[in-house]
Amino acid sequence: MNEALKEVLDLLDLEQIELDIYRGRSPAERIQRVFGGQVAAQALVAAGRTVPEGRQVHSLHAYFIRPGDPSVPIVYNVDRTRDGRSFTTRRITAIQHGKAIFTMSASFHIPEGGPGHQASVMPEVPPAESLPTYAERMRNAAGDDPGMREWLARPRPVDFRYATPLTWEAHADPQLRNASTRVWFRYDADLPDDPLLHIVLAAYASDFTLVDTVLLARGLAWGASRVTAASLDHAMWFHRPLRVDDWVLYAQEAPWSGAARGLARGEMFTASGELAVSVVQECLIREANG
Structure with a gap:
């Protein structure tokens, strides 16, 4: 750990x-x-x-x-x-x-027991282990900036592996703009068998990338755009137990933005394709003029 x-x-x-x-x-x-x-x-x-x-x-x-x-x-x-x-x-x-x-x-x-169904299908993405880490993806953005490289070298509590473009990549190449994010995440440690702990850590990780999904759709990026963004509200539904020390696929969409706000939705799937968590967030998005 x-x-x-x-x-x-x-x-x-x-x-x-x-x-x-x-x-x-x-x-x-x-x-x-x-x-x-x-x-x-x-x-x-x-x-x-x-x-x-x-x-x-x-x-x-x-x-x-x-x-x-x-x-x-x-x-x-x-x-x-x-x-x-x-x-x-x-x-x-x-x-x-x-x-x-x-x-x-x-x-x-x-x-409680009872009948159920799952309409959502886990998106097809490369396996987590085949994808570079977030720090590896960000090295090109860091360039020769020593402060940025030092920040990327720090250990992180959550291992994120993106199967879709990052915001700075879409900012540099408009063809990469997309209203969806697909990212694997995992806490790289053997965590206790406490269901609430795994739910709490899923809630912690859920807020990292939703705002970025809205930025990605607009071609905006932290540092590269004059943008102010923050979470406004956040809702989660936990459908079944999950372990966040196993890989979880976080599939996110940004169906709308405007009026200085943006909406993002997310679904967390276990590695076996079971829908475990649904997420919705509205965020503040303001762009500076000039």
Whole structure:
């Protein structure tokens, strides 16, 4: 297990400071705002600690209200909205400087049997092991920039393998513009057999690439375009258990953008082709004039 993944797991080990009140921190990095996937994952951990044993999260709906300040802790207040016979509902508010920066509603369900179907088919893409790592793909973009090369050399908590163009590649070549992203991801370690941990880590990874899918459709790229982008809201539905220490295919589409916003949808498939998670996110997209 590399140091970056150890850091993420440590971030998810929230401190309980009172009944249904938890405190989380951010990585010690010089970043402008807290990563949205981190806040969503920590909020889900806080909710999960208040849920009766045996109930598994099946959906979450979240809003990013204010940018998170990475220099101070985040306090998570959990409201025990309802404990029913089959479902448990929680509402979580993340607070910094006395103001809400994020809210989430999460629902947990006792496992039940019954008939089912799956209409979505996993896209055909090359195997993950045959694709270069994200750092290898980004080396051309880094050029001779020592700061960029140092950043690419750092260990990462999640191993992403793209089967489709990156945003900077589509920015350089308009023929590569596409409203879809296909990316394998995996946490490169043997993780504990804790279903909530794997769901929480899937939520953490889910926020990395959705905004990029909207940028890809527009031919925009971080650093190469004068663009401001951020997550606005985020929803996930967990259909079946998955392990994120195995390869997961994250298939994403950007069906619309306009009015300074963009919509992205995603589906996570196990390596055997089972649909495990559905995701929808709206994001802020602003382009500077001139």
